[in-house]
Every structure is written in C-alpha cells, then in structure tokens.
Amino acid sequence: MDINHYPQLNPPQRLLMGPGPINADPRVLRAMSSQLLGQYDPAMTHYMNEVMALYRVVFRTENRWTLLIDGTSRAGIESILLSSIRPGDKVLVPVFGRFGHLLCEIARRCRAEVHTIEVPWGEVFTPDQIEDAIKKVRPRLLLTVQGDTSTTMLQPLEQLGAICKQYGVLFYTDATASLAGNALETDAWGLDAVSAGMQKCLGGPSGTSPITLSAEMEAVIRKRKCVEQGIRTEAHQDGEEEMIYSNYFDLGMIMDYWGPERLNHHTEATSALFGARECARLILQEGLDNGIARHKLHGEALLKGIQGMGLETFGDLKHKMNNVLGVMIPSGVNGDQVRKLMLEDFGIEIGTSFGPLHGKVWRIGTMGYNARKDCVMQTLSALETVLTYVGYRTPQGAAAQAAWDHYGSHA
Helix, strand or coil: CHHHHHCCCCCCCCCCCCCCCCCCHHHHHHCCCCCCCCCCCHHHHHHHHHHHHHHHHHHCCCCCCCEEEEECHHHHHHHHHHCCCCCCCCCEECCCCCCHHHHHHHHHCCCCCEEEEEEEEEEEHHHHHHHHHHHHHCEEEEEEEEECCCCCCCCCCHHHHHHHHHHCCCEECCCCEEEEECCCCCCCCCEEEEEECCCCCCCCCCEEEEECCHHHHHHHHHHHCCCCCCCCCCCCCCCCCCCCCCCCCCCCHHHHCCCCCCCCCCCCCHHHHHHHHHHHHHHHHHHHHHHHHHHHHHEEEEHHHHHHHCEEEECCHHHHHCCCCEEEEECCCCCHHHHHHHHHHCCCEHHHHCHHHCCCCCEEECCCCCCHHHHHHHHHHHHHHHHHHCCCCCCCCHHCCCCCHHHHCCC
C-alpha cells in the first residue's frame, strides 16, 4: 500500500443548507476535540449526569430517563421501539411522509401488527382522524413523526396525548428533525417517549440520539427481560414470549448503565457525548424559546425570498416546519443540474427529494448553526444566479430584497 494515496483528511468547505446534516457549531467541534476519559471516571459520570439534566430542559420534561443512545437518530428510534413493542402488539402509524414508513418498517421488524393511516404528502393529520383510527384499531402504541423532512411538514401533537391517555395507548414521536427548532412539550403534551438527532436543529454532528422516557414507558421496558437467545422469558397475556432481540438497543440495560448502578453495557462514546453536551448547553444559553424563534425567523425569511423569486413552494404552509422549506422545481429546469452548480460553484448544498416528490422538489434547510441571516442571503443569491445561468429568469434581486424586508420588519 502506498500511504501517499491517502493524504491527511481535508474535506471541502461546504455550506450545508439541505434537510440535514448541517454545519456543526464550531464550539461543538471544539468540545468534541477534548481528551478522552475512562467511562467510570467520576468526571465522566458527572458529564453523563449533566447531559441528562440538560436534555430534560431541551425536551421540556421531568423524566428521569433522559439520556443519549450512541448511534444516529435511527438508533434512538430503534432502541425505543425494540424495547417497548412485544411480538403481536398492535401499533398505529399516521404516515404523511417517508419517515412514517420508516417507523412502520422498524415496527414490523419488532414483529408488531402494524396499522397505518395516510394523507397525501404535503398534508398532516387532524386529531379527529387519529382518534378515529385509535378507536378502530385499539393499538398498544401510537408511533408518530413530528417533523418529516421528506415533506417539510410538522404534525401537530398537542392534543394527541390526551387522546392516547383516554384509550390507554403509549404515545411516541420521532423528533429527529424538529427538536429545538419547533415547539415540543414532552410532559405537557403527554408524550411517553421521544427520540431526536443531533444533526438538525440541535446543531451538532450525527452520532448520538437523545431520548426521553416517561415513567409509564419505563415500566413497560422494565418488564422486558434481556436474556441469552433461546431462554424463555416472561410471557404476556396471550402466552407469547417476551424477548428483546437486541443487546445494543436494550433500554433496560442502557438505563442501568446511565443510572447510579453504572452496570457495564457499552463503552460510552466520549467525544460524541461531549458534543451533545455542548449542543444542549448552547441551546439553553440562547434560551430554548429564543432558539425556536430564531429558526422561525430565518425559515420565514427564506420563504419570503423564494416567493420573491417567483418560485412555488410545496405543501400546506400552515403546517410547515420552521427549519425546512420545500421548493417546487420550475418546469423545464433540471433540478439535479441546479444542485450540482450550487455545490460545485458556490459550495452550497441544498437537498433533493424522493418518493412521490423525486425530481419535483428541492428541500432547503435553515437549522441549527445555519439558521442565520448570512446563510439565508448566500443561499438565495446563489440560487438566483444559478437559475439565471440555466435559462430560468427570475426578478433580479427580488429574493434578497424580500428577505431583507422580512428581516427589517422583525428588527
């Protein structure tokens, strides 16, 4: 092997304005460069406790079990579903985008009986629609996505907790793309479990997934016994065995690791934990409500600029996430060519789409460290320039002016 073929890592400079990941806050990257500690060093366990306390505030909860799962945001989802779903359990998934389908897939791998309701991409569900489905299906769990970046829509959750409580249903939401950029009230809304990801509004790199669990969800998980393969465990009412088929994602064991027992489960990802701690610290230093307002301000400025350019947007804007905007690709414009020119000539990444929106929509994000005025203005100016270059005429300067007007009205 010629080691000269593998030079020192030197990634190109990019402004990541897609649906995630985003550029991590430099302060988070500095925190992650700190020296490692042993997993049972008192300093390390102290940092773990601080992470739990910080994320309780971010999730707006008093839940004791608020911690990190080592892995991407999907690791947080899987840990909750694998640890709570028993084979044969009925689950209900309201699907309004790609990530609802992901919850269905994971639930099926847990051997759940999966029931779905669907609305067209670009819409969300009313509480009545979900309550009607709960009454019909009688699920043990309701699995929701709060913000689905595939459609840029934000599902209202405020009334669902009371509905779930009325019918004895456990209530989970995937807040990977929404937490800290949109309102989420774990306790006030009656959520039993929430998982998130670092690479969106939280402002860090992918690699850890903050989760929080209610006392009711903890009780369900504690009943699941992790045993060696083939050994019988407690049976639930229909006589079927209960077994968690993952060691890594067994939340009962992970809670024992994060709790005062500090029972060995895995070696904590120290650098990732340092980064997650700094993300939460920065969010709370700014103020959670202030951060949500910042995401809303810059998301709306982007929207005004796109509309000023004469481009159409996707979906019901009343339910748009603060931090991602769907932009319809104009007729006759090669969307992939525009993205390529944006990336190669301006160093700016915007997102494509998939499923029924493939080739029809760009997705542009304003989240985390990139929810800033300069990022919005650079992206609008570059997009206008590229569209002019490929032959699509826009009112020159109108995008920037519309964004400036919006910022001026909120000064």
